[in-house]
Amino acid sequence: xxxxxxxxxxxxxxxxxxxxxxxxxxxxxxxxxxxxxxxxxxxxxxxxxxxxxxxxxxxxxxxxxxxxxxxxxxxxxxxxxxxxxxxxxxxxxxxxxxxxxxxxxxxxxxxxxxxxxxxxxxxxxxxxxxxxxxxxxxxxxxxxxxxxxxxxxxxxxxxxxxxxxxxxxxxxxxxxxxxxxxxxxxxxxxxxxxxxxxxxxxxxxxxxxxxxxxxxxxxxxxxxxxxxxxxxxxxxxxxxxxxxxxxxxxxxxxxxxxxxxxx
Numbered sequence: 314x315x316x317x318x319x320x321x322x323x324x325x326x327x328x329x330x331x332x333x334x335x336x337x338x339x340x341x342x343x344x345x346x347x348x349x350x351x352x353x354x355x356x357x358x359x360x361x362x363x364x365x366x367x368x369x370x371x372x373x374x375x376x377x378x379x380x381x382x383x384x385x386x387x388x389x390x391x392x393x394x395x396x397x398x399x400x401x402x403x404x405x406x407x408x409x410x411x412x413x414x415x416x417x418x419x420x421x422x423x424x425x426x427x428x429x430x431x432x433x434x435x436x437x438x439x440x441x442x443x444x445x446x447x448x449x450x451x452x453x454x455x456x457x458x459x460x461x462x463x464x465x466x467x468x469x470x471x472x473x474x475x476x477x478x479x480x481x482x483x484x485x486x487x488x489x490x491x492x493x494x495x496x497x498x499x500x501x502x503x504x505x506x507x508x509x510x511x512x513x514x515x516x517x518x519x520x521x522x523x524x525x526x527x528x529x530x531x532x533x534x535x536x537x538x539x540x541x542x543x544x545x546x547x548x549x550x551x552x553x554x555x556x557x558x559x560x561x562x563x564x565x566x567x568x569x570x571x572x573x574x575x576x
Contacts, residue, residue, distance in 0.1 A: 318410035
């Protein structure tokens with residue numbers, strides 16, 4: 314007997330190359346775990362009305378490990394039917410939801426622009442369900458981006474819960490780091506208010522960005538790197554200049570997690 318997929322259909326908006334920043338980070342940071350896995354299976358959860366980003370995930374992960382396979386999962390059966398003609402070796406599309414209907418445990422679950430359309434109070438349970446499906450050493454990457462992938466913020470979680478938050482942007486489009494606030498994941502977007510850690514982080518980032526204004530003559534990348542170096546004095550960053558040069562910065566989840574007892 315078939316079981317009903319867990320979750321609700323999202324709007325399904327998607328564009329080619331929209332998730333490139335997230336994929337690039339996954340391949341760089343999670344690549345070693347993929348290579349250690351006997352069966353490096355990744356899941357693209359809620360890929361939307363078209364399968365473009367799932368195909369792109371397969372290509373980018375295979376640059377890290379040619380053995381990788383990807384299964385795209387959608388709760389809308391019409392979207393699955395539309396994606397089926399694009400299947401190839403190592404690429405499948407299945408009807409499902411947060412139960413993750415694949416054989417075995419994936420080493421990666423990517424859920425981009427999915428929980429944005431849920432209530433904040435639902436996030437913890439969904440995270441726990443998805444993390445419970447991961448293989449040992451696996452990673453859940455859940456976040457939100459704009460329509461063409463210029464600005465993106467995501468949370469990385471292991472089987473024991475959230476680890477880090479990454480802010481990524483096309484630097485030429487940025488006026489100030491807090492512009493990224495509009496793309497905070499559902500777990501954080503309502504917490505960008507005074508008294509919450511993520512608000513303090515973005516406030517300090519803006520201050521560091523302003524102080525780094527003299528570096529703008531060398532380009533937005535050099536200004537970003539200078540600002541992030543200054544930010545590191547007060548915040549536990551989890552990456553280094555190799556990632557900063559890509560227009561990224563990653564901070565420990567514990568430093569920006571919502572305060573207990575607030576809503």
